Amino acid sequence: MLGVSNVPVPWDTLILSVVLFVVIPLAGGMLTRSAVIKRKGQCTLRRLSSVCLTVQLPLAYC
Numbered sequence: 001m002l003g004v005s006n007v008p009v010p011w012d013t014l015i016l017s018v019v020l021f022v023v024i025p026l027a028g029g030m031l032t033r034s035a036v037i038k039r040k041g042q043c044t045l046r047r048l049s050s051v052c053l054t055v056q057l058p059l060a061y062c
Helices: 011-040 042-059
Strands: none
Touching: 011 042
């Protein structure tokens, strides 16, 4: 493709990165979502989501 081939892939580093930057945040979000729904209900989650998207998304904070 770009003339680069036979590049060694450090699989342990790749898997660690995927776990740290994808799996852990995804699991944390799922746990947070289920906890908010269980404690406060679906309406609270929708209200929090809309506030987060309208206020903080332009700041790339959410």
